[in-house]
Amino acid sequence: MIVEGEFTFQGPREMVWNLLQDPEVLAKALPGAKTLTKTAEDRFDGAMQVGVGPVTAGAFSVTVVLKDQVAPERFSMQVDGKGGIGFTRGTASVELRAAEGGDTLMKYRADLQIGGKIAGVGQRVLDSASRAMTKQGLEAVNRELQSRLTGAAPAPARSRTRYWAAAALALVALTIALCGGPWR
Numbered sequence: 001m002i003v004e005g006e007f008t009f010q011g012p013r014e015m016v017w018n019l020l021q022d023p024e025v026l027a028k029a030l031p032g033a034k035t036l037t038k039t040a041e042d043r044f045d046g047a048m049q050v051g052v053g054p055v056t057a058g059a060f061s062v063t064v065v066l067k068d069q070v071a072p073e074r075f076s077m078q079v080d081g082k083g084g085i086g087f088t089r090g091t092a093s094v095e096l097r098a099a100e101g102g103d104t105l106m107k108y109r110a111d112l113q114i115g116g117k118i119a120g121v122g123q124r125v126l127d128s129a130s131r132a133m134t135k136q137g138l139e140a141v142n143r144e145l146q147s148r149l150t151g152a153a154p155a156p157a158r159s160r161t162r163y164w165a166a167a168a169l170a171l172v173a174l175t176i177a178l179c180g181g182p183w184r
Helices: 013-019 023-029 115-121 122-149 167-176
Strands: 002-009 035-041 043-052 055-070 074-083 086-100 104-115
Touching: 002 122, 013 086, 013 104, 013 122, 023 035, 023 122, 086 115, 104 115
Parallel strands: none
Antiparallel strands: 002 104, 035 043, 043 055, 055 074, 074 086, 086 104
């Protein structure tokens, strides 16, 4: 499954890069994220609670390895996630470009393989869920960026209780890169 798109952050590229390197911010922004921990210079491990449609929410362990980091421009990552309802593995790339008005344009692309019960819900449902979760995660990161720029507390996001595994992992990959970046 391919998940790709663009998102414009309302702030400077260097600040976006630094924000995307903060595992606490990303863990809060990722739908279903329970933990996100840096376990090596380029590796992060986490836990998520995910499900979609008729597939009951289940716990997933996630590992993300960052590669090809060029601050504050781009990076790639390898993602591996598994749980009782399935698995996902794949790669993702993120590019940050300075945009007009001091904004930052992010371009992202993830190529994921999905298996197990979660893959049985169908491609259309998976595509729709991945787009919605990616948008939700990126908007949460942008709210945090705005709060840091203005010094105000970020606005709360709408709560959701059911999530799709590949989308969540794509979002982990992308928010760690993307929707995240290398944390130091």
